[in-house]
Amino acid sequence: QIQGTTNKQIFEQMRQAAFEFMNNTKWTNDVFTTVEKIECSILFIIKEVPSTDTYKGSMQITSRRPVFKSSYYTQVLNIEDEDIQFTYQQFTQLQFNINSFHDNLTSLLQYYAYVIIAADYDTFSPLGGTQYWQKAQLIVQNAQNASEPGWRQSQTTKGEKNRYYLVDNTLKPVFKGIRDCMYDYCKNGLDKMNEGPDDARASILKSLDLLLPVYRARPASFNMQVFFNARR
Numbered sequence: 572q573i574q575g576t577t578n579k580q581i582f583e584q585m586r587q588a589a590f591e592f593m594n595n596t597k598w599t600n601d602v603f604t605t606v607e608k609i610e611c612s613i614l615f616i617i618k619e620v621p622s623t624d625t626y627k628g629s630m631q632i633t634s635r636r637p638v639f640k641s642s643y644y645t646q647v648l649n650i651e652d653e654d655i656q657f658t659y660q661q662f663t664q665l666q667f668n669i670n671s672f673h674d675n676l677t678s679l680l681q682y683y684a685y686v687i688i689a690a691d692y693d694t695f696s697p698l699g700g701t702q703y704w705q706k707a708q709l710i711v712q713n714a715q716n717a718s719e720p721g722w723r724q725s726q727t728t729k730g731e732k733n734r735y736y737l738v739d740n741t742l743k744p745v746f747k748g749i750r751d752c753m754y755d756y757c758k759n760g761l762d763k764m765n766e767g768p769d770d771a772r773a774s775i776l777k778s779l780d781l782l783l784p785v786y787r788a789r790p791a792s793f794n795m796q797v798f799f800n801a802r803r
Contacts, residue, residue: 572618572628581661582617589613589680592665598684599703610635610644611687613680615655624660629653630679633801634687636694639762647690647753649800654721654733655679669706672713678722682710682734689741693750694757700750701742708738732793740794745785749798752781756802 573582593613611634619627630652635644657675665677672678685707689700711734714722721733731740740746755778764771785795 572616573620578661581659584661585615585659585676588659588663588665589615589676592667592677592680593684596667596684598688609687609691611648613683624658625656626659627656630655630683632683632687634691636691636757638757638764640765643761645757645761646801647694647757648687648797650683650686650737650797651800652679652683652721652734654719656719669709670713672717675714675717675719678710678714678717682707685710686737690753693753695754696758697754698747698750699754704738704741708742711735711738732796736793737797740789740792745788746792746794748781748783748785749794752778753798755781 611632614631615628616631617626617628621627630650632648632650632652633646634648635646637644657679659676665680666673667677667681669681685703689703689707692700692703711722722735723733724735724739741750756775760771760775760778763774782795782798785792789795
């Protein structure tokens with residue numbers, strides 16, 4: 572959305588650097604074939620260039636997983652992050668480092684890579700994504716001194732709706748019902764449609780009951796919004 576004399580080539584280089592970083596980094600120790608990779612999309616919307624090499628805007632993160640014995644995919648994540656700010660210089664290559672904060676663009680991509688993986692693993696085994704939620708939480712902890720917004724508990728203008736709260740809430744026992752629901756919804760519901768649609772639909776409806784304790788404890792939580800943004 573940038574108008575004027577801004578060098579447009581840098582956006583293509585930025586896109587390519589992000590694409591290569593996301594696809595060429597080894598995020599887990601598990602072995603996958605190319606067709607088993609998670610299908611996801613990260614859309615950067617650049618709205619401002621407040622100073623040289625500094626960019627502000629938003630991100631839209633989506634991911635989906637296949638349904639067993641079908642050509643159907645179900646969406647797992649649909650997150651809009653409106654507090655995006657980072658610096659990027661022409662020809663910069665992004666370097667993976669989970670143990671320290673180097674720059675905000677790299678941390679954003681690392682964080683959402685692990686969120687995507689964690690949410691996906693949660694749909695294939697009960698609480699299966701825990702170690703990857705913890706990796707995302709480590710990235711949040713390393714970014715606590717970053718000047719860019721979205722990483723700190725107190726650093727939000729929209730209530731508890733930022734990167735800190737997404738992972739912190741997810742790992743709290745009170746939010747376990749969301750993760751349990753995602754597993755039952757996908758594994759015991761959608762993945763068994765081929766065996767018996769009626770029973771599978773019943774499992775999906777039953778899985779939604781797991782959200783009730785979360786709703787009663789934290790009815791307007793960011794995590795519940797993220798769940799329904801994907802499911803709807």
